[in-house]
Amino acid sequence: MSDKVVLAYSGGLDTSVAVRWIKEKYDMDVIAVTVDVGNEKDFGAICEKALKVGAVKATVIDARNDFVDDYIFPMLKAGAIYEGAYPLATSLARPLIALKLIEVAIAEGAGTIAHGCTGKGNDQVRFEIAINTLAPSLKIIAPAREWGMTREEAIQYAKKHGIPVPVQSGHAYSIDENLWGRSIESGVLEDPWVEPPAEVYSWTKSPADAPQLPAYCEITFEKGIPVALDGNPVVGAAMICRLNELAGEHGIGRIDHVENRLVGIKSREIYEAPAAVLLLAAHQALEDLTLSKDQARFKAKVSAEFADLIYDGLWFTANRLDMSAYIDSTQRFVSGTVRLKLHKGTCSVVGRKSPYSLYSHSLATYEKGDKFDQSDAPGFIRLFGLPAKTQAESQPLFKVTEKHGEEGK
Ligand code: ARG
Secondary structure, three states: OOOEEEEEOOOOHHHHHHHHHHHHHHOOEEEEEEEEOOOOOOHHHHHHHHHHOOOOEEEEEEOHHHHHHHHHHHHHHHOOOEOOOEOOHHHHHHHHHHHHHHHHHHHHOOOEEEOOOOOOOOHHHHHHHHHHHHOOOOEEEOHHHHOOOOHHHHHHHHHHOOOOOOOOOOOOOEEEEEOOEEEEEOHHHHOOOOOOOHHHOOOOOOHHHOOOOOEEEEEEEEOOEEEEEOOEEOOHHHHHHHHHHHHHHOOOOEEEEEEEOOOOOEEEEEEEOHHHHHHHHHHHHHHHHHOOHHHHHHHHHHHHHHHHHHHOOOOOOHHHHHHHHHHHHHOOOOOEEEEEEEEOOEEEEEEEEOOOOOOOHHHHOOOOOOOOOHHHHHHHHHHHOHHHHHHHHHOOOOOOOOOOOOOOO
């Protein structure tokens, strides 16, 4: 009996070629596993294809709820965005996919896991760190890193072995999708000067084609987690799907980013993340209302660290658990409702309210009912500016000279 290997199978060219290639090179039985993180609709066809190209077994694992509850929401609470641009959809799903592959490997008695990542990307790092951390006895095979074929050679290999090759346009791109977003790279996008062609987008309308009139929506959060849309309770995955549609319709969520990969190269990636853009903006607006200045500033630092950690594939670490504990603690009073206006590619926060709001109208107002005692200001300014004034007296840096009104003097 041959050894078994669990392959992370997407149904695309590389992982289909991998089924055959593993059989040939390693003489192992391939169990194709497709993890549903909200990425595909036709899993039946994917399984069929896996079996057709030589897998001994093909299964789909529905991990959507795990993805939302254990990955997306913790990350939303953190407000994590990589390099200020990328809401981390692909990065976030990798550790969960690895976990599901490991579970299948244990259940099937397989000693090896295979994935279709190349040796140039971040995803190999994320998968392998997760596997090495959670199940160090499992071996790893990365066919696309080992086989040394160009894309053209892989297509020839596929043709030779009767593996269906998708030829529609759009396949010049490398695409990864899940509930939280869509990542598109390669092809003409490799030139960072080239504007992304319309064909790369599939979740979002062009802002030019979006409705003339704005739409409004209200998102209610409880302790940092979205729980209702326009006043109606909606569970996590459904909320994200609805917002993807709504924001996509209004041309919101397109991101064009040149990012720093963990393996040392810069890469240009297009993202579509309509729901993520909305939820991150709404969540941030609620924090603006409910966190103190000091909490907000400190949390922003943790948030940047958290984003790097997710990007770098360090999800299954003590450091991530510690950061998550801190982030959860900050969310105690992040409850309330945010009103968003969606219009032609932009999403603006136009209203926010919370029972725990720190915004005090009587302190902020310039109208009647003002409780702010302006006579406190001069003394405050004297003390606050004291170090600047003292330093200027003994270390003069700024010289103010007389100005003449007439030109030319
Ligand atoms: N650059 C993103 C990341 O490292 C997305 C990678 C997946 N990309 C793809 N388009 N196939 O998380």
